[in-house]
Amino acid sequence: MLLTVDHVTRYRYDRPVRGLVQSHRLTPASNDGQKVLEWNVTVSDGIPGGTFRDGAGDCLKGWTVPGPVSEVSVTVTGRVETRDMAGVLRGHREWTPPDCYLQDTLPTRVDAALVEIAETVRGFADALDAAHRLSALVGQAIAYTPGATQSQTTASEAMTQKQGVCQDHAHALLAAARHAGLPGRYVSGYLLADAEGAAHDAAHAWAEIWVQGLGWVGFDAANACCPDDRYIRLGSGLDAQDAAPIRGTTRGPGVEHLDVVVAVQAVQQ
Amino acid sequence: MTTYFNEMFDAGKVRAPYARLEDWTKAMPAELREMKQAEAEALFRRIGITFAVYGEGGDPDRLIPFDMFPRVFTALEWARLERGIKQRAKALNAFLVDVYGRGEIVRAGRIPGRLVYQNAAFEKAVVGFIPPKGVYSHIVGIDLVRTGPDDFFVLEDNCRTPSGVSYMLENREIMMRMFPDLFRENRIEPVDSYPEKLRRTLASVAPAKCHHEPTVVILTPGHFNSAYYEHSFLADLMGVELVEGQDLFVEGEFVWMRTTEGPKRVDVIYRRIDDAYIDPLCFRPDSMLGIPGLMDVYRSGGVSICSAPGAGVADDKAVYTYVPDMIRFYLGEEPILKNVPTWQCAKGDDCKYVLEHLGELVVKEVHGSGGYGMLVGPKSTKEQIEAFRARVVADPSNYIAQPTLALSTTPTFVDEGIAPRHVDLRPYCLVGERVELVPGGLTRVALKEGSLVVNSSQGGGVKDTWVLAE
Known part of the structure; x- marks a missing residue:
């Protein structure tokens, strides 16, 4: 099946924070059951960090967003062929x-x-x-x-x-x-x-x-x-936190409002 | 009645390395000795060295007693120790590279996988990552005891952040200041190159992405930490910055240090913070001591962390039993230094033996340290032994047992004059591009008569440790 993913996570802060640091496990690795045809992760105003695959075969990437910033979106779009x-x-x-x-x-x-x-x-x-x-x-x-x-x-x-x-x-x-x-x-x-x-x-x-x-x-x-x-x-x-697609923290205090929209759709072939 | 090896007197005769020290003590009247002792204490207080050795607990602000009577090794004795220590440090690092890589030693059935992979100190997060130069443990502190002229046993390995090296340096400094004549009469190998060697070791493991002279920092949990003095002392002697988590931050592919001239890239972090606290995005999310995002930078080759996260799996008390096998497996050599035979109460047969011989053995908690939670059979009353028996029976897997070792003694200044007291030794082996150690280490001494426990929390003190030049 050909699946498309559109996934937006929006963070809003009641007052600007001094910055954001995130660790992403947000890119699928290809295997016999899924072939990643196209995958993009963007972080608004973000500076990409190092990319690597960990011992469990997951693709990890760090991101930082310099502040002051009061809104950040993480946008994922991709196409994967699954079996x-x-x-x-x-x-x-x-x-x-x-x-x-x-x-x-x-x-x-x-x-x-x-x-x-x-x-x-x-x-x-x-x-x-x-x-x-x-x-x-x-x-x-x-x-x-x-x-x-x-x-x-x-x-x-x-x-x-x-x-x-x-x-x-x-x-x-x-x-x-x-x-x-x-x-x-x-x-x-x-x-x-x-x-x-x-x-x-x-x-x-x-x-x-x-x-x-x-x-x-x-x-x-x-x-x-x-x-x-x-x-x-x-x-x-080992658990949800250890496997979280996004782990992150802010620099400086700020109350966070989180808004997540995910759409997974099958493409007619 | 156990006989103990006295490192100065053998069968009534003074052993060669101590020959000149005998004249020294004879020429020192009690009043002078007391004066010197007071002087030494004042010096230690002035420089502010009042911390507990790692994991020992106790009052961090208490001064550890310093004994002026040096402990002496001949060049020949040291040469063998040095080979044994380096051999062990190499094998421990080879083990770490292996268990975070292909795990050949487990596949070969030489160590149970359960002991390694289900160990709380095994860090799944670094599986498959090989740190620069294949080194996980850059400073290996190996605790040794001696039972005879040629008999040394390893009590435990410290692969994470062994402390106490500042004592080694300060003890020497103070002895040289107080007794300059002694250092003219005896040819003593210097230890003061340690900070420079440590700096070189750390710089030699700069990360893949560093193409310039590496910037090294020491990361401390802060001034409330019991070893803070040592952290600032080493930073000072190495000429590197001492930083706390809040002084560093991640941006892009690197770690940066806040300075008055703006951010400066950091290449090597000698951390004195446990794995669990160094990055809330990878380990404990509630940590305020670490640097968010550090592990991503580390694993993508942007910074080096010393010791490498995950190194602790090599110095676990249960893994210790297998170090001689590691030496054979990775180096194809016979171990130069012996392990203390260890019974694991988790194993039925071992436990039975231990319970039948409690009066002769030393029984310890698997994760205990600092001389707490242990039984020294021969030094305990019937009631103490029986109380301990109940604890072992209730939770056997929490205990290991070892024979009571006849720890060597060296002469020590006590109220009554000079008397033999039991000692151990912690040398510090540096592993980077090269494997090296300065001739010496930290000698701890059990100041209580008859005591075999050298931990400072249990009334232990420290001594200057000499290695004589050939």
């Missing part, structure tokens, strides 16, 4: 050993409910079956409810209130998978909304679980599926 790989990440150049993704972080810590889910796959001979099972159970445990959680919500909190969004599903799945001994990582990216116009954000997140013999396999517990040709993979990390 349905049934969730399997193949042809992705990376060096990070999967065992690094067994470490838990604050938002991906298990609680009793997640331990219970993890225990259901004890003794499973096939990691792939285990991963499918965990993903299904997490999807059932947390109902997709926009607005029920915030960016700081932990897996355990989402489990308690039984509601959340894709970030919460991914965190919960990672917590359970790691507890079951399966390396897991958080993936941020884009998703083409389905034909019925389901409310899922086009800026999406899911989990990848390491399956010996197969490699990294994506699981989207929120949508009860594995990523296919509707998905564009941007980058990964």
Whole structure:
């Protein structure tokens, strides 16, 4: 499928800040499931920093915006040709050993409910079956409810209130998978909304679980599926913050207002 | 009854390196000694060197006692130590390049992957990045103890930011000021080239994008840090700027320092701040000490950071056990310096042995430091041993055990005159384009009679350390 992405993040400050520094994981890397045909990231008045690929194969780039400045936009436009790989990440150049993704972080810590889910796959001979099972159970445990959680919500909190969004599903799945001994990582990216116009954000997140013999396999517990040709993979990390497409900070105080517009569309070929 | 190797007296005879010191002490009446001791203390107070050695805790403003009786090595003894220390520093760096690269040592089954990749000090963010000259740990502090004329053991490696080198320099400075005659009578190798060697080492690892004489800075967490004195002392001696996070900023592909003449590009940062705090955009987002965006500049070759982020995985107490294997694996050599045999209570058999021999062993917390949270079996009461047993049983993986080493003693000035006290040694190996170390190091001494704990937080002091010229 040929997908186009238009993604604008606008930061406004109630009074000018002395500058902005950002670290972007905002350019997809090509792999067997996605071929990046065209990709542009611009930052208004921004000075580009160094570009590099990290050990996980993600494309990173630093940006600085000198101040004083009261409004900054980060604009992403691109075209990607995707293929349905049934969730399997193949042809992705990376060096990070999967065992690094067994470490838990604050938002991906298990609680009793997640331990219970993890225990259901004890003794499973096939990691792939285990991963499918965990993903299904997490999807059932947390109902997709926009607005029920915030960016700081932990897996355990989402489990308690039984509601959340894709970030919460991914965190919960990672917590359970790691507890079951399966390396897991958080993936941020884009998703083409389905034909019925389901409310899922086009800026999406899911989990990848390491399956010996197969490699990294994506699981989207929120949508009860594995990523296919509707998905564009941007980058990964131990949790949402570690995998964030944009991490940034301002110089000097200022109250930030954030406005994000994302559109992912299929191009008729 | 354990016998301890006395570095000055062997079977009643004075060992050669200490020969002249015997005359020196004989010629020094008690009153003179007391006067000199007071003078030394006043000098230390005046220069303001009152900080705790890294990770030791305790009161940072307390003066660490200085013992005037020097500790002496012959040229021959030092030559062997030097080879052993350099060998270890090279292997530790080779290990770091490997585990952040292809991980050959793990693939070869020589060290468990779990110990490396699930280690809290392993930084996923630098996987695949090779720092300039392939060096992660530019200053390796190796803690050594001696148990016999030719027996040295490594207690631990410090690959991040080992402190205490300012003591090495100040101890020498003060001894030379107070006892100039001693330095005429003995041919003692100088240590004062350390700051210049350190500066050269740091400059030699300038980043790929630096095409000029590199600008080096020392990054300190600030004056409230217990080692702040050392940071400013080294900056002064090297002739480089001492900066805090707020003095530096990222713009474009580089890191800049605010100066009165406008921004100046910085090429090499000798940081005395932990990984977790150096860049809120990569590590802890709440850090106020670091420089936002630094890691992006670093990983794209715009600046060098010393020690390199991630170096800590090599000096972990569990990884320590494997350093001899690293030396064989990377250098194809036999280790010159021995490791202390270590039992890991995480392993069932080891734990059983440890619990059965608590009275003979030293038991430590895996991540403990400063002589806290440890049991010295032979020096403990039955109640202390039993209380510690309960802690090990409750959380075995948190403990390792080692045999009680018969640490050597050197003569030390005490209230009653001169008496043997136990010592250790921390030399500082510099790794850049070259691997080098100045002849000497920091000798710590357990001032309490019979004590084997040299940490300043537990009543330890420091001594000048001499290496005699051939």
